[in-house]
Amino acid sequence: MDLDTLIQIGGSTIRLSTPLLLACLAGLFSERSGVIDIGLEGKMLIAAFFSAAFAFSTGSVWIGMLAGIAASMALSGLHGLASITFRGNQLISGVALNFLASGVTVLIAQVWFGQGGRTPSLMQGGRFEPITLPFAEALRGVPVLGPIYADMISGHSFLVYVALLAVPLTWWTLYRTRFGLRLRAVGEAPEAVDTAGVSVTGLRYSSLVITGVLCGLAGAYLATGLQAGFVREMSAGRGYIALAALIFAKWRPWYALFACLLFGFLQALSLRPDVVESVVSTTIPVQVMDALPYILTVVILAGFVGKAIPPRAGGEPYVKER
Amino acid sequence: MTTPPKDGNAPLAIELKGISKAFGPVQANKNISIQVARGSIHGIIGENGAGKSTLMSILYGFYKADSGEIHIGGNKTEIPDSQAAISAGIGMVFQHFKLVQNFTVLENIILGAEDGPMLRPSLARARSVLKKLSDEYELNVDPDALVEDLSVGHQQRVEILKALYREADILILDEPTGVLTPAEADHLFRILEGLRKEGKTIILITHKLREIMEITDTVSVMRRGEMTATVKTSETSPEELAELMVGRKVLLRVDKKPAHPGGNVLEIENLRYVDSAGVERLKGISLNVRAGEIVGIAGVSGNGQSELLEVLGGYADAKGTIRMNGQEIDLTGKHSDGQSRRARGIAHVPEDRHHEGLILPYTAWENTVFGYHRDPEIQKGLLMDNAKIKEEAAAKMERFDVRPPNPNLAAANFSGGNQQKIVLAREIEKSPDLLLVGQPTRGVDIGAIEFIHQQIVRLRDEGKAILLVSVELDEIMSLSDRIAVMFDGQIMGERLPEETDQTELGLLMAGVTDTNKSEPEKADA
Numbered sequence: 001m002d003l004d005t006l007i008q009i010g011g012s013t014i015r016l017s018t019p020l021l022l023a024c025l026a027g028l029f030s031e032r033s034g035v036i037d038i039g040l041e042g043k044m045l046i047a048a049f050f051s052a053a054f055a056f057s058t059g060s061v062w063i064g065m066l067a068g069i070a071a072s073m074a075l076s077g078l079h080g081l082a083s084i085t086f087r088g089n090q091l092i093s094g095v096a097l098n099f100l101a102s103g104v105t106v107l108i109a110q111v112w113f114g115q116g117g118r119t120p121s122l123m124q125g126g127r128f129e130p131i132t133l134p135f136a137e138a139l140r141g142v143p144v145l146g147p148i149y150a151d152m153i154s155g156h157s158f159l160v161y162v163a164l165l166a167v168p169l170t171w172w173t174l175y176r177t178r179f180g181l182r183l184r185a186v187g188e189a190p191e192a193v194d195t196a197g198v199s200v201t202g203l204r205y206s207s208l209v210i211t212g213v214l215c216g217l218a219g220a221y222l223a224t225g226l227q228a229g230f231v232r233e234m235s236a237g238r239g240y241i242a243l244a245a246l247i248f249a250k251w252r253p254w255y256a257l258f259a260c261l262l263f264g265f266l267q268a269l270s271l272r273p274d275v276v277e278s279v280v281s282t283t284i285p286v287q288v289m290d291a292l293p294y295i296l297t298v299v300i301l302a303g304f305v306g307k308a309i310p311p312r313a314g315g316e317p318y319v320k321e322r
Numbered sequence: 323m324t325t326p327p328k329d330g331n332a333p334l335a336i337e338l339k340g341i342s343k344a345f346g347p348v349q350a351n352k353n354i355s356i357q358v359a360r361g362s363i364h365g366i367i368g369e370n371g372a373g374k375s376t377l378m379s380i381l382y383g384f385y386k387a388d389s390g391e392i393h394i395g396g397n398k399t400e401i402p403d404s405q406a407a408i409s410a411g412i413g414m415v416f417q418h419f420k421l422v423q424n425f426t427v428l429e430n431i432i433l434g435a436e437d438g439p440m441l442r443p444s445l446a447r448a449r450s451v452l453k454k455l456s457d458e459y460e461l462n463v464d465p466d467a468l469v470e471d472l473s474v475g476h477q478q479r480v481e482i483l484k485a486l487y488r489e490a491d492i493l494i495l496d497e498p499t500g501v502l503t504p505a506e507a508d509h510l511f512r513i514l515e516g517l518r519k520e521g522k523t524i525i526l527i528t529h530k531l532r533e534i535m536e537i538t539d540t541v542s543v544m545r546r547g548e549m550t551a552t553v554k555t556s557e558t559s560p561e562e563l564a565e566l567m568v569g570r571k572v573l574l575r576v577d578k579k580p581a582h583p584g585g586n587v588l589e590i591e592n593l594r595y596v597d598s599a600g601v602e603r604l605k606g607i608s609l610n611v612r613a614g615e616i617v618g619i620a621g622v623s624g625n626g627q628s629e630l631l632e633v634l635g636g637y638a639d640a641k642g643t644i645r646m647n648g649q650e651i652d653l654t655g656k657h658s659d660g661q662s663r664r665a666r667g668i669a670h671v672p673e674d675r676h677h678e679g680l681i682l683p684y685t686a687w688e689n690t691v692f693g694y695h696r697d698p699e700i701q702k703g704l705l706m707d708n709a710k711i712k713e714e715a716a717a718k719m720e721r722f723d724v725r726p727p728n729p730n731l732a733a734a735n736f737s738g739g740n741q742q743k744i745v746l747a748r749e750i751e752k753s754p755d756l757l758l759v760g761q762p763t764r765g766v767d768i769g770a771i772e773f774i775h776q777q778i779v780r781l782r783d784e785g786k787a788i789l790l791v792s793v794e795l796d797e798i799m800s801l802s803d804r805i806a807v808m809f810d811g812q813i814m815g816e817r818l819p820e821e822t823d824q825t826e827l828g829l830l831m832a833g834v835t836d837t838n839k840s841e842p843e844k845a846d847a
Contacts, residue, residue, distance in 0.1 A: 178436040178444070185422045185433050192420040195382075196434025196484075197405030312423070320384065 003147065005275055009268050010152040015226060017264025018156075018163045019044065019218045019235075023242035024249070024256045025163075025170050026214035032174070032251060033207035034187040034313040038094030039079055040215055041239025042101030047072040047219025049105035052119040052230035053112060055126040061224050064126065065159075068223075069216030075101065076212030084204045087317030098239075106232045119223075119230040128157035128225040159221040166214065170253040183207055187311030190318040200318045218242075237294065244297040250308045266293040334396065335360040335492050335523035336381070341390035343376055350376040352547045354390070358492075358540075363514060363524045365534040365555070368544030369567055369767030370738055374527050377544070378494050382414045383407040394492070408435075413485020417497040419477050423470040427463055427480050428452065431487050448487065455486050459516045460509070474622075475506035482513065493517065494525045499533060503622045504795065504828030511537050529768075531560040531574070532796065543567055568769045578779045581803040584613035586648075587787035588634075588756050593642035595629050603629040604640065605811040611756065616778065616788040618802030618819075620795060622831050626811035627791045628673055631760045634789070635670040636663035647755060664693060669749035671742075673760030673791065679745040680733045687715035687729035690748045722747040723773055739770025746777055756787045763797060775801055795824055795831075809833040 023040045030037040047068035055064025075097050082093040106117035113119055133154035140150040174180035186193045186203045194200050222238075223230045241263055248262075249255035269276055270289035277283055336358040343351040350373045358364045368374050380387045383401040392399050394410050401407050407414070421430050428448050436444040449465055456462050461479045469477060478498065485493055495514075499507040514524055514537060526538060534541050535555060542552040543566040551566050564572040588611040595604035603626045611617045621627050632638040639654040646666045652658045660670070672678035680689050691700060691711055700707050700714075715729040722743045724736070733741060742762065749757060759778065763771040778801065782788055792798050798805055799819050807814045807830035814830040 176441055178439050178441060181429060181433060181436070181441055185425065185429075188424060189420065189422040192422050192430070192433065195404055195414065195416070195420040197403065197408050198434045 012268040016267040021260040022218035030211040039097035042098035043072040043215035044219040045235040046101040047216040048223040051220035052223035065220040068220035072216035073212030337393040339391040362539040365538035365541035372544040373547040411491040413490025415481040583615040589645040591643040595640040618798040621808035667755035669754035682734035690715040718747040739766040
């Protein structure tokens with residue numbers, strides 16, 4: 001196996017990790033505030049559809065992205081209404097949103113475009129184009145690092161870099177700002193936040209707004225970055241994998257990056273069965289390779305990775321006591 | 323300070339005028355007026371449900387009063403939420419601490435009182451303020467320690483520091499000593515005295531008469547939502563306060579004759595128990611209880627007493643030997659459960675009556691047979707003889723003075739004391755050889771405490787063995803014929819109540835065995 005192959009796999013790992021990472025960070029904000037969000041999947045899906053639909057109609061990928069974010073935030077708001085304001089069960093609300101997104105996207109797509117629940121393929125301007133990082137060409141000559149920089153790190157679309165930057169930004173927000181302190185507190189001990197005179201509801205809604213934005217970006221990336229258009233169920237369980245990655249990462253931003261890269265790597269491998277076969281020198285059915293990320297999800301959720309302690313107040317609506 | 327104080331000397335920190343608050347049909351506070359002098363420690367005492375907590379919640383902005391006025395420092399103040407209470411200079415230390423367990427002390431202290439959107443400057447300032455406060459008031463605590471690693475006493479200091487950091491002038495403490503060892507409680511009182519010296523006003527809510535007498539300047543008594551009296555502590559007595567709380571004369575001392583113990587009923591040898599998290603909770607307990615005696619187990623909550631009761635009651639597996647009337651009991655396997663324990667003559671009044679003693683949504687009559695529901699005398703063919711059970715339940719409730727004596731009412735609808743009487747009635751009426759009792763009077767009002775104690779003593783006088791676990795040292799001292807002190811899963815020693823005192827027991831409870839050297843400081847450090 002040569003360097004080029006490794007660089008190719010590395011590049012596709014980064015691409016495939018991006019939607020996971022954005023969704024995982026989205027879930028991190030929500031769950032750190034004490035609202036369990038199983039609806040990441042649905043929010044990604046609806047964002048994917050609206051970003052593709054608007055990008056196609058307007059010819060602008062940016063308008064598409066904003067539409068995706070708006071759709072995702074709308075679902076996030078619904079989740080907040082159900083689980084924060086009306087103190088409903090957060091799991092049920094999340095599952096309901098997933099069903100809603102799954103049905104609504106196909107329905108609107110069929111009515112709008114009449115192509116069997118998909119959007120037409122996106123042309124130039126409707127997709128995010130690769131960005132060449134500065135000095136990529138100049139440094140290509142440098143042995144090993146040059147090609148890694150030029151072909152693996154550089155040349156991804158805008159949202160890939162947004163996702164990577166979101167990691168330190170999330171870390172900084174959580175651990176260095178007042179908002180982050182309160183956010184972490186409200187997921188652990190909402191009564192402490194409440195008695196300190198800070199609104200639990202306000203904090204939880206704020207974090208759901210961030211969740212909505214990040215999920216919107218994840219969905220937009222799926223339809224206008226990774227692929228060129230929306231097809232039904234195109235999120236393909238990524239929201240759930242992101243949740244698994246979140247648990248694997250113990251609700252921490254840097255760990256989330258590595259967890260998502262791991263899942264992305266497995267997905268990248270499943271696209272290159274030839275490489276895997278040359279390494280293990282035996283034939284592995286494609287289906288097994290395809291299933292790998294999902295198998296890892298099950299293994300992780302079964303708790304084989306050690307104890308992950310979730311935010312203590314997760315899943316419980318806050319009711320003021322005396 | 324514009325309002326001239328009534329007695330003409332100390333200015334008032336807080337004045338409440340005609341506060342009323344109803345929850346549906348329940349009038350929790352009725353026209354309450356109270357004046358608290360600046361720089362004083364003011365006690366508020368009353369039974370559970372007397373309305374103390376409601377009143378303080380109104381003062382801290384959790385509830386809005388239906389009517390009435392709050393004056394702080396002489397000015398009429400509206401307190402719609404906690405933020406307003408904090409700005410008015412009120413700090414509250416709740417019975418159940420409002421701390422974020424996995425935050426450091428410093429993070430907990432600045433939470434909600436940060437200086438700006440960035441944390442670092444806030445943390446730096448808090449660190450220096452904290453150091454000053456610690457030195458000033460003996461409130462030593464490591465600012466970088468995680469709260470979950472701190473002892474309960476230290477966590478309480480964090481709560482006090484939180485209030486002081488917010489520049490509270492008025493500090494409300496709700497049942498602050500419930501979770502403390504006697505040494506920790508003494509330290510707390512020293513801190514409170516220091517705060518009073520600095521001119522802070524302290525409101526102490528408690529149901530413990532001893533604390534009121536020890537530390538307060540004035541005391542207000544609440545009963546059924548009303549303020550029945552406010553008196554100078556130096557001019558009253560525990561007996562008078564108890565009478566004001568309950569509304570009738572109460573016997574504060576348990577009236578019992580000397581015990582005449584017989585042979586061993588329960589013998590425990592080298593009992594060990596490891597919990598599901600892998601922590602060894604019982605580290606070789608040996609203890610015996612004889613017929614006709616009450617053995618009290620003293621200890622700060624969480625030192626293995628609960629686990630001991632669970633093992634004896636048959637719902638936790640353990641290693642070691644337990645003999646009941648000379649016969650060994652299975653500690654593991656299918657013959658180790660509540661059912662088989664009851665068959666051997668062991669009855670159990672669990673510590674947590676809400677989760678273990680009762681099924682709250684079920685009726686009182688159903689609750690009077692749980693655990694004994696397979697008894698042949700209450701069966702009718704394949705079914706249970708509900709009519710008979712109800713009839714017996716009514717009679718039991720009558721004998722145990724359960725109010726209201728209505729067997730069809732859900733257990734949840736009874737007050738704490740009456741719920742406990744239902745559990746006691748169920749267990750005692752079976753005339754067991756051994757009665758295990760955990761926290762019999764936790765959350766129970768004084769009137770009911772008296773009755774419950776009498777029933778336990780009556781059972782003893784019938785020649786039964788009783789093992790009592792309680793975190794209330796007063797209860798252990800007055801009820802037990804023999805006292806064993808538990809600390810960290812071990813028995814630190816046994817004492818006779820007439821030959822020991824609170825100080826000695828307190829040291830044992832803190833794990834100090836060399837009782838000649840009394841250093842309470844060390845015990846809570």
